[in-house]
Amino acid sequence: MDFDLIRESFPRLLSAVPTTLALASISISLGFLVALPIALMRLSKSRVLASFGYGYVYVMRSTPLLVQMFLIYYGSGQFRAFFEYFGLWTLFRDAWFCAILALTLNTAAYTSEIIRGGIRAVPWGQIEAARAVGMSGILLFRRIVFPIAMRQVLPAYGNEIIIMIKSTSLASTITIVEVTGVAKQIISNTFQPVEIFVIAGAIYLSINFIVTRAVMLIEIWLNPHLRSDRALRSTAAVATH
Incomplete structure (x- = not known):
């Protein structure tokens, strides 16, 4: 293991983290807006x-993200005249746009299924109670169904979110210089x-550790009973000592 190389390469890899995070x-933000x-x-x-939604999810989940990214970045050139006619070619010839588009469309398919499962899991009693006080339609969805x-x-x-952070490494295949691109x-x-990918892996690990902790804290904040359970466990642990 060449520790001198690790020490010299770490700042260069770290400088690419903002690109990975961007x-x-x-893509996660836009993907959520598409997924809903x-x-x-x-x-x-x-x-x-329902058929359109099912078809979109089926296609995006059944094909590799790398293939989708290649089709958008390299395949769009086959339809250059079409994109130029609508003034879109300046977007599709840009690697950043193609990478974000591929990542967005991919995560939207998975996120939509997550959201769909969450909506279907909302207790029917909560919906009935909201309707009993006069809520319906968009108001019911916005105040009761969606938050739960x-x-x-x-x-x-x-x-x-963690999967998408790791998936950004595929953007290096279409000339974007993020963490994996710098590593290459x-x-x-x-x-x-070996040394370079060890550093890159450690950077991804650190980012995802922070994301994991942030999601856990948000989950505790949104669910008061989890705070109570955590306090009880802490009290019990102190009592045992």
């Missing part, structure tokens, strides 16, 4: 909307992949 945060209407489509009584659903799906959604550049010059 890719992840933008897709989830509602899946739950819709309209066969057309998000509390229930937060652990699963936290896993999706260093490896091509030093021919020592």
Whole structure:
């Protein structure tokens, strides 16, 4: 193990973290906005909307993210005339746009299923109680269904966030220089992949540790009973000592 190489390479890899975080945060945020209407489509009584939502989720979840990214970045050139006609070619020729688009569409499919499961898990009694006091439609969804659903799906959604942070490494295949992209550049010059990928893995591990703790704290904040349980466990632990 070349510790001198590790010490020299660490700052370069660390400097690429903002790019990784930007890719992840933008795609996760946009993916959530896309996922919500897709989830509602899946739950819709309209066969057309439900079929469209099912088809989108099925295709995006059944094909590798790397293939989707390649199709968007390299495949869009086959339709250059079409994109130029609508003034979109300046976007599709940009690697950043293509990477974010691929990541967004991919995470939206998984997130929509997480949200759909959370909505279906909302106790029917809560909905009936809200209707009894005059809530219906959008107000019922905004104040009762959606908040309860998000509390229930937060652990699963936290896993999706972690997966997306790791998936940003695929952006290096379409010329974006994030953590993995910098690692590849260093490896091509030093021919020592083990040391470099150890550093890269440690950086991803650190980022995801912070995300995991943040999701856990948000879950405790949104669920008062978890705070009570945690306090009781702490009290019991002190009592045993």
